[in-house]
Amino acid sequence: MHTIQNGTRGLSLLLLLNWDRFLVVGTLLLAMALGAYWRSF
Numbered sequence: 001m002h003t004i005q006n007g008t009r010g011l012s013l014l015l016l017l018n019w020d021r022f023l024v025v026g027t028l029l030l031a032m033a034l035g036a037y038w039r040s041f
Contacts, residue, residue, distance in 0.1 A: 015022070
């Protein structure tokens with residue numbers, strides 16, 4: 001249980017420090033997925 005709490009704390013800290021990077025990567029992935037979906041028609 002202690003390990004899970006430490007892992008969660010580390011993950012939340014990582015997300016706090018790098019949320020903008022995740023936002024950029026997520027936006028790129030969403031744009032590529034939408035482009036592939038649009039090209040399929």
